[in-house]
Amino acid sequence: MKKNLRVKRSKHIDETYKISFKFNGKLYYGFKGDTLASALLANDIHLVGRSFKYHRPRGIMTAGSEEPNAIVQLHNNSPWTEPNVRATEVEIYEGLEASSQNCWPSVNFDIGGINNFLSPLLPAGFYYKTFMWPASFWEKYEYFIRKSAGLGKSPTKPDPDIYEHRYIHCDVLVIGAGISGIISAKIAAKNGFKTLLIDEKPYLGGSTIYQNSEYFKINNQNSGSWLEKEINEIKKIENLEIKTRTSVAAYHGYNYLLAKENLTDHLPIERRKNKTRHKLLKIRAKKVVTATGSIERPLIFDNNDRPGILLSSAIKKYADLFGVACGEKNILFTNNDSAYETAISLIQKGINVEAIVDNREKVDSKLIYEVEKNNIKIFKGHTIVNTYGYKRINKISIMQLSKDGQNVIGSKIDLSCDCLGISGGWTPAVHLFTQSGGKLKFRDEDQVFIPNAYPSDQISVGACNGDLTLDSILVNVPKSLKDFLNIKNNVYESFEVLSSYNNSKRNIWLLPSDKILGKTKSFVDYQNDATAKDIKLALREGFKSIEHVKRYTTTGMGTDQGKLGNMHALGIISETSEAKMGELGTTTFRPPYTPLTFGTIVGRNVGEYFDVYRKTPIHEWHVKNNAKFENVGQWKRAWYYPRDNEDMFQAVQRESKAARESAGILDASTLGKIDIQGTDASEFLNRVYTNAWSKLQIGKCRYGVMLNEDGMVYDDGVTTRLSENHYLMTTTTGGAANVLGKLEDYLQTEWPELDVYLSSVTDHFATISVCGPNSKKIISEIFPNLDLSDKNFPHMSFKKTKIGKIHCRIMRISFTGEQSYEINVQANFGKSVWEKCMEVGKNYNITPYGTETMHLLRAEKGFIIVGQDTDATMTPIDLQMDWIVSKKKYDFIGKRSLYRSDTIREDRKQLVGLLTDNPNEILEEGSQIVSDINKSPIEMLGHVTSSYFSPNLKKSIALGVVRGGKNMLGQKLIIPMENKKINVTVTDPVFLDKENKRLNA
Amino acid sequence: MFLINCPFCGEREQSEFKAGGEAHIVRPKQPTELSDDEWAEYLFMRKNIKGVQFERWNHVHGCRKWFNVVRDTSNDQIKAVYKMGEKPPN
């Protein structure tokens, strides 16, 4: 039997615009203006999910972003699916499909519900205590937990939507468009400030906009009507930008805020195409006005979580704004005047209010008299001790409170109902303020935390600043703004305010029951199923810090971050441990205030825009010639060029052989290149490299190793002296930016007296390396006028020449051990010079090779790769490169560290060669190296850093670092693998052509 | 993300800068004269103050200049910026 609980026209709801949607597979109707929650309530549906731990049935509890229970999955099994969405924030649209997510197999029959009966076995810290041991069982627990308590399902298909980031700069940002925010924005904008006003809801005006009672008036109008006129007025102000459906996720230092602007989530899916779904706004505001309002507190009593129990203010909002009755037999339970506002709203709309249960004994309040006039029974000085009804509340039991509020007295009275509104007073929404680094103070009279000291140019106004009544807002907000903005124009004259709210409140954090605490389930954190009992248990078990209690009980650790229950948790801790609330402190509210989608965070940085990538000028040729690429930093480097059906191993073997037998060609354009000029350039190189540079002749090249001050190898490369005061330094591909940064650092901060200028020229030159025994012939055919004789152009020297009009710098340097020439040309000529090399080289079987072959060739020769054969713990001595360290130089970067007690140890890890006993066995890079596998624990001596099958030596070769390896030549070591052990012999790291004959062949 | 007032370019967002650790640690002129302990003092020992700290920053995505910043690490408030070689403010 379907009930229609739509009671009366509301301005916000368009009853001529019917919208159909599905919830848990069933078709329902709502109206334009409804949220999923209001539409479900209009269809008399309260039960929407199951709780996380006990799987208790849970209903819609609030009407806003603080919702802990009504968490749904949208569009399950489609690319648009989204988990963990609050039904109270979803605006319905044609075709919306939502489903409960924390239940299995269905919300009405939930297997996990058995946890409810097992709950004595599921106390605080349960997960820590039970699932931690034995560790090997974790996989099984995880399966069970995920299946029965899943917090929604992640999408399995690519996100079809578009997201963007936008920077916004403004003079004044106003967060929250309730009455305080509207007043603030108007004052700021009318005084000429470039103002941005944002609110998470689709409409402006907060909770005042639907306030139409005779008991709250501004200048003799309903406060709602008054505010509506204000809103219409501010919409016309030119220097005021208004954004709705926009929630501030994070408030960082220096008034830097992140907000999510929601642009299409309220539209039917077919209308979202090609539109931006969410925008991440990166807001830098000179001044910030936080007007985030307050959140109603629940009350903590036994079984306070049944479907049909809502915040009293939510019931009012559903009636006033959405025209929906949450029940037909409503009872309100309160410790303050707010519930009476709700009662009056319900009475006005003809919704039945059965009774009001009030903790307070005697209160003189106009609102109460009005309710009493309507013959509604008020139980003063009473509390609820229990509730009944499994999937929907149907009855409550109440008892009288003792004088001190710690006990219940008298006899139980049962009252039947189908909806219960609870009101425990109001908590200022200080989340964003504390995120920004603000400190709170505790106000004893009404037990709230309010802002104390502002860490940046900001102010909190209205309810979030503790002004919880209409009159205090209207008096204080304009006054605060005047001081804050330092303005003359107040915009508002004084107000005539009627506010009938009586501030009295009887605050009892944990309401007493006739049962002992151990037998009650009084929920403090609904989403994480943390009860008052759990918190007390944590305290008994010795947890004192609020942060520890939070983690142990998981209070406040759900997606709602405990927006409802955190204050009660603190209150219970304070009462139990007899510590003052103000001294306990609060837990830290962390960004985001409400969850963000990943799409919002990444914006357009997806797919090929995920990161910048760099291509060499010859890139297109590599693509055309079937190269496979590897990422080296941001560079795309040709990795190998498979022919026909070759796999990587086969291609690399072929390329490596060709390079040593005839000719190979490599695109080395990614190597870092730094142009160094100045009268002190030689002295500068002397200080940054380990070897001597003053005597390097013009036109010669030299290999250099650069250390950190701690003596560890940082980078290496060849530097060429182009003229007296002009050098070209090359660095590793990955190290280029860091090396430049390091050199600039020393020049600017340690040696500003040196006359040296550095320019990065990496992108300005293409570098083509031609190597192999036929390289000289190829180069001579390209440059017929160049004298390539070893006498005129020996190894480690440089010539300037031309091809046609193209200037070339040619360095005869080698990273393979073969004779080789590196041609540097202006980048835009790179591809044509490369093609020229290919054309000329055809007769010599010139073979393009990629980084993998380059690595193999240099390993045959025992050349290191910084970052592969070294980490930040290798000195040049450890690398057996003593020859590169000048003994004569007084100082260079890292020199002093080379004879620290630690760096001169004989048993440091040192670079060695490794040959497998079986020449066909190829070691795995990263494998551990040991000598004795019988000793336990097995001592690790080092690891394999580079390993290849050498086609030129026809055996497997490897480099590795081994503790004391320098003195272990010829010794046998073991590489233990999963199913075998591999025997290796320690050798010299140079495997091929120790005499360097090939360089000058 | 805070704003840093580069002494060469003016106020820019933190993401344009790179932090360079404690300021006013001078590289010893004659490292070879130092004992292991003295060298280690220069090499490894850095302060980690909760409060006002003197730091080096580099406008790495801007003018690439190094300069000094006085920052309160407890709230990221920047008290002063000044060029390399200039005297720190009191």
Ligand SMILES: [Zn+2]
């Ligand atoms: Zn700058």
